[in-house]
Amino acid sequence: MRIVLVGPPGAGKGTQAVRLAxxxxxxxxxxxxLFRANISQQTELGKLAKSYIDAGNLVPDEVTIAMVKDRIEQPDAVGGFLLDGFPRNVQQAEALDQLLETKGIKLDAVLVLEVPEDEVVKRIAGRRICRNDxxxxxxxxxxPPKKEGVCDICGGELYQREDDSEETVRTRLEVYHTxxxxxxxxxxxxxLVVTISSLGPVDKITQRALKALKRDDA
Incomplete structure (x- = not known):
């Protein structure tokens, strides 16, 4: 299957993408x-992307699309793939359609994870990360940790990342909506769109997604 996964920040896309794939x-x-791999391997696309990132600019759509094109042409993606984080806008969606058309293939589904905005804020703003790991x-x-502000695993200090603050989360949501x-x-x-709720236990959401994709036997 060739699937695009869509949802707001905090919807659990990363977790579900790994499980569904x-x-x-x-x-x-x-x-x-893709960005991290291309930059660390110093590919031409990676160098180009890094030049934009280092200058504090967004990486242009054409660079992102070129990376995706290169990746879906790898042997392991011939039979299908699950795209997470791409396309991010209509222009990228149109470019993906054109790319797939040149290969004589199409998307099978676009899986949308739905979650109320207040729940997104609660999920992200409540995260605490260990400074040690x-x-x-x-x-x-x-x-919650057993002791407030202290990592259960190593005893390190727990903190809230700047981009996990409520204000930042609401800004990210606005970007997503726009x-x-x-x-x-x-x-x-x-x-192509199938929509499921991203509320509840992780396993239940995965089962919901597979059923929506008509692959509940997977």
Whole structure:
């Protein structure tokens, strides 16, 4: 299957993308991972992207699209893929359609994860990260540490990242509504959109997604 995953920040896209890709036996293609891989491997696209990032500018759509094109042409993506973080706007969605058309293939579905805005703010603003190890993540409501402000695993100080503040989260949501949400209408016109709730236990959301994709036997 060839799937695009869409949802606001805090909807659990990263978690569900990994789980769904494994269940559907397709590679999970995250634009964040693509940027990091190209930059660390110093590919021509990576060098180009880094030049924009270092200058404090957004990486142009054409560079992002070129990275995606290169990735979906890899052997493991021939039978399908799950795109996470791309397309981010209608222009990128149109470019993806054109790219797939040149290969004689199409998307099978655009899976939209829905979550109320207040829940997004609660999820992200409540996160606390360990200063010693950023993989140690807690939440003031859903997975609080035994001792406030202290990592259960290593005893490190827990802190809230700047981009996890409520004000920043609401700004990110506004960007999502303005730039990314319009792609849902774009894909609805093609009959590709399936929407599920991203509330509840992680396993239940995965099962919901597989059922929506008509792959609940996966």
């Amino acid at each position: 494994e269940k559907l036996r397709v590679p999970h293609i995250s634009t964040g991972d 950023s993989s140690h993540v807690f939440h003031v409501t859903y997975s 730039q990314t949400e319009p792609i849902i209408a774009y894909y609805k016109a093609q009959g």
